[in-house]
């Protein structure tokens with residue numbers, strides 16, 4: 001069948017084009033998309049800064065309705081609303097069996113390359129050139145084929161745009177706090193960067209019972225949103241030394257710092273900025289392809305921990321439905337996280353706004369009925 005999708009033919013070349021989508025094979029499903037979130041990882045990938053090579057279809061957050069299922073599919077049926085899990089783990093390698101489904105040993109030859117779990121693609125250009133599914137998901141397309149493990153059923157009353165952002169921003173941000181850092185109640189915390197991931201971290205800190213929660217960004221409007229989502233204090237990193245400002249707010253320095261930027265500037269800030277015995281958690285990927293010098297002294301003399309968090313350490317089938325329920329119970333303010341809505345054709349504008357810092361929180365592509 002044909003589907004209109006966000007095609008990156010080569011790095012920095014994006015077009016909304018019609019491509020060919022093959023039907024689902026065994027254990028795969030066809031989903032009609034209703035919403036797809038715009039994550040900075042899509043932008044990094046479009047710019048050629050992450051692992052998956054073009055040609056590819058962008059998008060990894062998303063939600064829609066199951067249209068058709070391949071043979072052997074048991075978890076969903078046509079008509080079911082689902083959110084897309086961009087980490088369809090094999091569920092049988094030693095790492096999966098250890099409970100680390102976000103680190104499945106097969107991803108290096110499947111999801112990160114941009115294939116489905118059987119190592120092949122269902123996508124090609126109209127000229128017949130094979131196209132990768134970004135993170136096995138490629139949600140910025142009217143229709144997608146994903147592995148059954150990539151579909152998490154959701155209740156009918158959850159808006160598709162909310163389900164979409166749970167798949168990456170919320171899972172990654174809340175998961176970094178709850179799963180990776182396992183923050184005890186009463187801890188002090190700071191969050192660097194208040195986009196989709198950082199605002200989700202702030203909500204994760206609030207869920208975990210942190211106090212105070214300091215939000216750090218370079219854009220004042222993001223800091224205002226951060227306060228609405230649970231930050232008790234804010235620092236604009238453009239106004240002088242961030243670490244000095246943090247010390248003025250928390251003289252002993254915070255127990256935890258979560259870095260949703262992950263740049264050569266912020267990673268050392270996170271590690272230096274936590275208290276002795278504290279924990280810095282790096283989530284952002286702005287410097288994923290750079291080497292960043294870290295002083296062993298910061299780690300050793302003050303007994304600090306430096307953690308990485310990939311996809312919030314989530315076990316998707318267990319944790320994504322829990323996040324959906326926290327939203328339904330009013331414990332996660334996800335409606336406020338979606339501040340910009342776009343048509344698929346407007347994706348270039350969404351990327352421009354993300355680079356300019358003018359997206360208030362999270363942008364979502366809405367597909368027409």
Ligand SMILES: NC(=O)c1ccc[n+]([C@@H]2O[C@H](COP(=O)([O-])OP(=O)(O)OC[C@H]3O[C@@H](n4cnc5c(N)ncnc54)[C@H](O)[C@@H]3O)[C@@H](O)[C@H]2O)c1
Pocket residue numbers: 038039040041042044168169172192193194195196197198216217218219222237260261262263265266282283284285286309310311312354357361
């Ligand atoms: N580890 C993971 O599994 C994972 C998952 C998803 C996204 N990511 C990465 O997380 C990062 C954030 O993604 P996002 O979608 O929230 O991006 P975003 O662009 O929406 O948000 C980034 C925020 O950081 C702020 N910022 C930039 N430089 C800053 C600085 N020096 N100090 C303080 N704030 C600064 C920006 O103003 C913006 O508000 C990206 O690099 C993305 O690729 C990682």
Ligand SMILES: [Zn+2]
Pocket residue numbers: 039040041042060061168169
């Ligand atoms: Zn993402």
Ligand SMILES: [Zn+2]
Pocket residue numbers: 089090091092093094095096097103104105106
């Ligand atoms: Zn596995």
